[in-house]
Amino acid sequence: MSADSEDRFGQGDGELLTLTYPKPLPMRLDRWLVAQRPEQSRARIQKLIDAGYVRVNGTTGRAKTPLRPGDQVQLWMPPPEPLPYLVPQAMPLDVLFEDGHLIVLNKPAGLTVHPAPGNRDGTLVNGLLHHCPDLPGIGGEMRPGIVHRLDKDTTGCIVVAKSQEALVKLQVQIQRRIASREYLAVVHGQPAAERGTIVGAIGRHPVDRKKYAVVHDGTGRHACTHWTLVERLGDYAMLRFKLDTGRTHQIRVHCAHIGHPIVGDPAYSRCRRLPIELPGQALHAVQLGLDHPVTGERLVCEAPLPEVFEKLLVALRRRL
Known part of the structure; x- marks a missing residue:
């Protein structure tokens, strides 16, 4: 995890979600998070994990990290980053x-x-x-x-x-x-x-x-x-x-x-x-x-x- 993501974890205008893994059998971290946040694609969840925005029991997780009963998972959803070249333009829309x-x-x-x-x-x-x-x-x-x-x-x-x-x-x-x-x-x-x-x-x-x-x-x-x-x-x-x-x-x-x-x-x-x-x-x-x-x-x-x-x-x- 980069120092930048460490500094911003849980800070600012983003969203911090804390969950406890309840299942008796292990499950991959990325797959379980997709099930908890179905509005996010699996690719998006994996990017967040790779960027250091997911922690398991206080430690940075990996996509393949196996979750076990009672594990605490923290997911930090940072605010969206604007594309500098993408600007609103008035045009007729039907x-x-x-x-x-x-x-x-x-x-x-x-x-x-x-x-x-x-x-x-x-x-x-x-x-x-x-x-x-x-x-x-x-x-x-x-x-x-x-x-x-x-x-x-x-x-x-x-x-x-x-x-x-x-x-x-x-x-x-x-x-x-x-x-x-x-x-x-x-x-x-x-x-x-x-x-x-x-x-x-x-x-x-x-x-x-x-x-x-x-x-x-x-x-x-x-x-x-x-x-x-x-x-x-x-x-x-x-x-x-x-x-x-x-x-x-x-x-x-x-x-x-x-x-x-x-x-x-x-x-x-x-x-x-x-x-x-x-x-x-x-x-x-x-x-x-x-x-x-x-x-x-x-x-x-x-x-x-x-x-x-x-x-x-x-x-x-x-x-x-």
Whole structure:
């Protein structure tokens, strides 16, 4: 434990929690603390242990420390540390639902969700910090709880947690498929069937490392996408997708893999002449369903199609 963490243990605006281990059988320190503080991820608990913010019987603990009946555990939750480059910025937000625990937004095209090197501002997170100035620190940093992400040019429903507890519970819902995410897209060509399922592990493209692809070398992660035909549009089609998994670029990669890339996709579709100019791929997160992390009530949000998506459909229908 560093001298700095020693000096700050139990001091300042953080939270000191003192617990007694009650079980008859030994259990790892990190696993037990996660059970006591379910709003904290296991990775977050392990970081706190490594930083010296957990003591067992007055001695600095380790993640693998076995707890025994009667052991006293002290967990010090330091206040969140602000990111110096992350500043609140006023921007219009299309709010579909909001309460004290979460907010669901209709994200426009061209908006990056989270800051990254070379893209420090103008993101959805910057706008959220302005919209919710009292947003608590999540994951040890002063940033909103992004539960899942949408690509920069993908539009539609995205949920953000306002507390660590809501963040963990919503992420579990996505992992266990309790939360449902449905998308609409216009693709090149027409599939022969009315519906289908695409199963293919997604990993880094073997040649272009900025892209992803369906891979068969064991390096990819399992991905499953269900699709249903909504409308045939001559040389194009509109499909509705439901995800079992949430891999990076999943729908875009799977559509390209079956020979029906998404219209306007700069990475996975060849440049083809379109009746109107698009800002990016014609992919829209139309519906998001989830159980409220506090009340348990089922919440279903729908995002209307963006204007440019509607114009594309009108232009393609005129060609029929």
